[in-house]
Amino acid sequence: MNSIPAQHTAGDSFSATLSGAAYPASAGWQAQLVLIGPNNIVLESAADGADHAVAEEASATATWAAGAYSARIVYTLAGARHSVPAGSLLVLPDPAASGTTARSLLSSAERVLADLQAAYSDYLASGQFTVSEYTLAGRRMVFRDVAQLLQALQAAKRDVASERAAQRLAAGFSPRQQIITRM
Numbered sequence: 001m002n003s004i005p006a007q008h009t010a011g012d013s014f015s016a017t018l019s020g021a022a023y024p025a026s027a028g029w030q031a032q033l034v035l036i037g038p039n040n041i042v043l044e045s046a047a048d049g050a051d052h053a054v055a056e057e058a059s060a061t062a063t064w065a066a067g068a069y070s071a072r073i074v075y076t077l078a079g080a081r082h083s084v085p086a087g088s089l090l091v092l093p094d095p096a097a098s099g100t101t102a103r104s105l106l107s108s109a110e111r112v113l114a115d116l117q118a119a120y121s122d123y124l125a126s127g128q129f130t131v132s133e134y135t136l137a138g139r140r141m142v143f144r145d146v147a148q149l150l151q152a153l154q155a156a157k158r159d160v161a162s163e164r165a166a167q168r169l170a171a172g173f174s175p176r177q178q179i180i181t182r183m
Helices: 106-125 146-170
Strands: 007-009 016-020 029-038 040-048 051-056 065-075 078-091 132-136 139-143
Touching: 016 029, 016 040, 029 051, 106 132, 106 146
Parallel strands: 007 078
Antiparallel strands: 016 051, 029 040, 029 065, 040 051, 065 078, 132 139
């Protein structure tokens, strides 16, 4: 079983274990972890029994561009080569790097929520309660009435809450959702 993390912060030490079940290091197979995303990153492994251990120092991961990466493992032995999908890895920006802003550390759902909250604040401040608009990632959104804006705002809040609950579950914690029953 591969132990490639689901997310990693650039500038932190990285480690993963690649399964040697089908391609054991003890039989001479070599493995590379290839991350395909904003940059292509190739990580060499070292034999660890039958498994393959990947380790990268913090100074090397500091150069990784933030974004979503597709992970593949490339096994080689005496001219034979096998490429195996290994999931995905989300690289988060280095919080200590210059140019990192609070906004860049937000997930896409949190950025949408922040933009909608700003649009709602602008809408209220404008005094024009018939049409509101905002621009998000180069797209211009126009709301014909406040109900549409509030509907989008509530949907964004639900998306952020779902994302946070999923992160808590993945970390082994309670999702902090209450289930209420009436008898």
